[in-house]
Amino acid sequence: MSTSKALPQPEREEIRIETVLQALGEPVRLQIVRLLAELPDGIACGEIDLPVTASTRAHHLRILREAGVLSTHTEGTKRISSLRRDDLDCLYPGLLSGVLAAPR
Amino acid sequence: MSTSKALPQPEREEIRIETVLQALGEPVRLQIVRLLAELPDGIACGEIDLPVTASTRAHHLRILREAGVLSTHTEGTKRISSLRRDDLDCLYPGLLSGVLAAPR
DNA sequence: CGAATAGTTCGACGCTTATCGTACTACGAT
DNA sequence: ATCGTAGTACGATAAGCGTCGAACTATTCG
Numbered sequence: 001m002s003t004s005k006a007l008p009q010p011e012r013e014e015i016r017i018e019t020v021l022q023a024l025g026e027p028v029r030l031q032i033v034r035l036l037a038e039l040p041d042g043i044a045c046g047e048i049d050l051p052v053t054a055s056t057r058a059h060h061l062r063i064l065r066e067a068g069v070l071s072t073h074t075e076g077t078k079r080i081s082s083l084r085r086d087d088l089d090c091l092y093p094g095l096l097s098g099v100l101a102a103p104r
Numbered sequence: 105m106s107t108s109k110a111l112p113q114p115e116r117e118e119i120r121i122e123t124v125l126q127a128l129g130e131p132v133r134l135q136i137v138r139l140l141a142e143l144p145d146g147i148a149c150g151e152i153d154l155p156v157t158a159s160t161r162a163h164h165l166r167i168l169r170e171a172g173v174l175s176t177h178t179e180g181t182k183r184i185s186s187l188r189r190d191d192l193d194c195l196y197p198g199l200l201s202g203v204l205a206a207p208r
Numbered sequence: 209c210g211a212a213t214a215g216t217t218c219g220a221c222g223c224t225t226a227t228c229g230t231a232c233t234a235c236g237a238t
Numbered sequence: 239a240t241c242g243t244a245g246t247a248c249g250a251t252a253a254g255c256g257t258c259g260a261a262c263t264a265t266t267c268g
Contacts, residue, residue: 017206018130018134020129021134023129024125025129026122026126026226030122044245053228055229058245060226077236077245078243078244091205092206093205094197094199096198097197097198098196098199098202099121102196149215150214158214158215158216159215159216159217159260162217163217163255178215180264180266183214183215209268210267211266213264213265214265215264215265217261218260219258219260221256222257223256223257224256225252226253228250230247232246236243236244238240
């Protein structure tokens with residue numbers, strides 16, 4: 001059977017702008033966010049192609065999750081991460097679209 | 105006579121989103137930006153009331169200026185810093201308003 | 209000129225963070 | 239139960255960053 005458990009993350013009211021901006025201000029993490037912005041269904045950690053090891057990738061995903069930028073739930077042995085677009089758009093309308101509008 | 109020289113700062117095309125986000129992701133700097141958002145005419149370094157020394161303040165202003173977030177010009181012995189709202193809104197529409205919409 | 213004011217620069221300090229490798233846990237398949 | 243796969247946690251290391259005080263530059267005023 002395929003379990004589906006959500007990992008701990010801040011409630012919408014607990015999200016702080018400083019933490020979000022700090023999370024987004026790291027090249028690798030920003031790339032993850034840009035990737036997730038194009039994948040509404042989320043992606044598994046291992047499917048993210050980046051020039052860092054798996055442990056570093058897990059570290060960045062954790063930072064983003066704890067900042068409230070993304071949400072992660074377990075599906076079998078995989079962990080699917082997806083952008084918390086609703087929460088971010090509600091808290092900081094325009095922020096995400098502005099960031100994503102930036103040239104690569 | 106009152107000279108008015110602009111300090112070196114990146115052109116609009118040279119501004120990079122990673123640098124901007126990293127600059128904004130620091131509490132003291134974010135507070136400076138929030139303050140400047142309410143003062144279109146800018147403010148002098150010494151008039152910014154923050155719990156850090158003058159040298160730290162100068163440091164943060166430099167980071168923000170070099171990131172392209174704000175613009176500084178000299179007026180006599182004072183240095184007036186102001187938000188580069190036009191450039192930021194053009195490059196990343198919505199980002200600034202989203203950040204400023206965040207609860208204090 | 210000299211003194212006062214506004215701000216920057218420099219070196220040092222301690223804290224944080226990005227990265228890695230290894231060891232570990234959780235789940236699925238055989 | 240055993241093995242393989244997916245991912246996390248931990249410890250170490252090196253680099254980066256925020257902070258300060260002291261020394262320095264630049265401008266105005268007397």
